[in-house]
Amino acid sequence: MTSDAMALTPKMPDAASLAAALYAGGPALELTVTDDGAVIQLCTAAGHPVVSVEAPLLIHVPDEAQRLLGAGVAPPAPPYWWTEVRAVTAAPGAHELAESVCGRLTMLLGGSTWPPGGARTTRVTVPDEPGSQPGAQALPTVDVLTDSTAVVLAERPLLPLTAWLSDILRAAARSNRALHLVTPADARLTAPLRTALGPAPNRWVVHDPRGGYYDGLSGVPLAWQNGTFMPTGDTPADAFTAGAAPTEQRQLTLAFRTVHTPDQRLVLGRALEAAWRHLTGAPPIGWGTAEPVNLPWSPEQLTDLARDRAPAPTQLVVVGASDRTAIATQRVSRTTAGVAEDIRLTLGYEHPQHVPLDALESLAATLVTEHGLTTMLATLRAARRDLTVPAHWEPPPVPVSFTLGPRDVRTIGLAIASRPPIETPPRPVGSPAAPGLHYPLGDGTQPSAWAALQRLGAHLRTPTPTPT
Template sequence: MTSEFIALTPKMPDSKALLAALHAGGPELQLTAAEEGAVVHLCTAAGRPLVSVEAPVLVQVPGEARRLLGDRVAVPELPFWWTEVRADTAVPEARSLAESVCGRLVTFLGGTVWPRAAATTRTVKVPPDTPQESPQSSQEHVDGTPRVDVLTESTAVVVSDRPLLPLTTWLSGLLRDAAGSDRALHLVTPPQTRLTLPLRAALGRVPNRWVVQDPNGGYYDGSSGVRLSWRGGTFVPEAGVVADAFAAGTGAGPTSERQLNVSFRTVHAPDARLVLGRALEAAWRHLTGAPPTGWGTAEPVNLPWSTGQLTDLARDRAPAATHLVAVGSPDRPAVATQRITRTTAGVAEEVSLTIGYERPDDVPLDALEPLAASLVAEHGLTTMLATVRAARADLTVPAHLEVPPVPVSLTLGPRDVRKAGLAHASRPPVRVPPRRLGPAAEPALHYPLGDGTDPGAWTALQSLDAHLRNGSGGRR
């Protein structure tokens, strides 16, 4: 299992500070670099990895450390450097070694260590390698990098006991590496661990999986609760069997907190003057009254919000897809994932924006139709689905049962209305008729489905979808 520690420092960990910190194990240990220098491994003389130090990240977004680490962290003033250190606990001394690496960084540079109790500066003696030990004895490899706990032909397994797991650069890289080697990534955690929404979305893509250690023995899927067994080198579901701990976990049950999710897709004609991210910013302003505060490719989100920089990154990565994360101000929990791709129709932006609220009455349902109208008029909206669910306002995902979201509205942009046929799309089998948005000659249609309290809205949405597909002569 990998133990994780974080040094938050007001100064950048330069080579001098890193070398001093990595000397925590004495001169007998060796250093190796991976991923073009982005990761440094502290190893035994035989090459067995003990501690890995990720490249420091400069965080310039307020509230990110407290969002991911909790309120008890003494966070340096912005901007500050976030350095993750991981220990291989197959070696008993590795955890103490990682703690000392973090403690020495803070001693040299100032700042704090998470968890606070982990900071030490002692020298840790690691027993010499035995002849039977090899560099692969403690950690397996994905594409030659010692970063996962178990590796089989079909699955890479990572074990973590972190209270809140974000989509870190490390995990994002593991997901890419696993996909590139035709493997699933299975993330194993204790039942009290929560995930951020970006990590939950990434693990929701087949064949990845969130695996939770059942306190009653065995494992279950953190999203569905289905019991899992380790067979054939991977975790497989036991059909029809749901773990009791999933339904009765701590925090399970009714809640007054709510999450509003708005998922939409826009398509733009390719143009050298095109600026991406404006649709996401418009949605954020409509629903919260302010733009996003930060963006990045992983968590912690480290860059101040900038549609120009976002666009430059997407252009640099084209024709490959670009995956981004955005966050809002600390006083209004909001997080979004965005995927930018080149398609035959142009440049597509797929956004999933989720906002947390303490009470049901706080959810701004009356802002959804004006938002849809704005996205149609100014941002090339093709579709938008809004849902509400009773779930944590802090937007973290626990490993227990939560009620499913309830549809609130669906919007079809002019292209999809034209494809279904305006006359057909205007007469759906739903209680409330659609509202036309945009120009009369090329309207969009906004379909109200409810206030987020009636699960029957799913039936209405399914009927509406079937009706629209029938009008278009097949799948849209």
């Protein structure tokens, strides 16, 4: 299991300060460098990792530390440097060593540490004992590695989609393995990490305080069998259902795709910014490839990164100001139709009456007219306003609307697309000459909206009769 410590410093940790901080373990520990120099590890003489120090990240985005670490953290004013130190808790003294590395950095450079009150500067002696499970050396940042599964044991109140977790997800996929992230029952995930873990066979494994394990997203009981966590039944664990409680808070999620003709003048991210402004009154404030999000919002810089990585896809995380709770993931990819942006934007609200459902049709019109929208599904659910994911049951989302872009309307045929077997007829959006169609499905309180969406989907997939 890993436990983390952070140093948030106004000055960049240079070679001298890092050397002084790493000497917290004394001369008996050996230093190794992994991930092309991005991670420094302190290891015992036997080669067992004790702590890993990530490359410092320059944070320009306000409130990222508070979002991911809690209100008790006190970072310097942006920009500041975020240095993450992971301790392998199977190694005695590793967590104290991680805190000492962070404490020494802030002693030399200023700033603060997390967890609050955990800073120390003392020398920490680590016994030369194994700090990781057999087989993990092939992927040194995982705790257990089998033929089918990479297991990461994490102890942190809120787990974000960090750069190292992104690397593990990619490495596990390349080796045809699942990633199983194991946490205590009181841990939560950020929305980007929950999205990244979504595709099977990856899994969020929660340690049930009453014994055993369960899936943090479905509640299905799990057990370690044949080198992986396997379901042992269909009934959700009691700990999963017991934590559920009614809430007035709501999450509105828009999952939409835009497609653009490849062009040197193309600027990506504008569709997401338009949606953000339409629903919050302000643009996003930051973006990055992982969490913490470190760069100030810039569609131009986002486009440059995606262009440099093409034809490989680019995965991004985008955040807004703390007084307008919203977060998005965006995937930029090349398709036969052009350059696609697949966006999942989620916004949090304190009460149902605050959700701007009446703004969705005008947003659809803007995205159709100006940003190449192909599809958009809007859903609403009763869930935490802060957009984090707890390890207990939450009501599933309910569809409130679906939008079909002009290209697909033309392919299906306007006569067919405009007469679906649902209660409320669609409304044309965009140009009258080449309209998109916006299909209202409800106000987010009727689960029957899923059946309406299924009928709509089946109708739109019906082959168009060929004229004879």
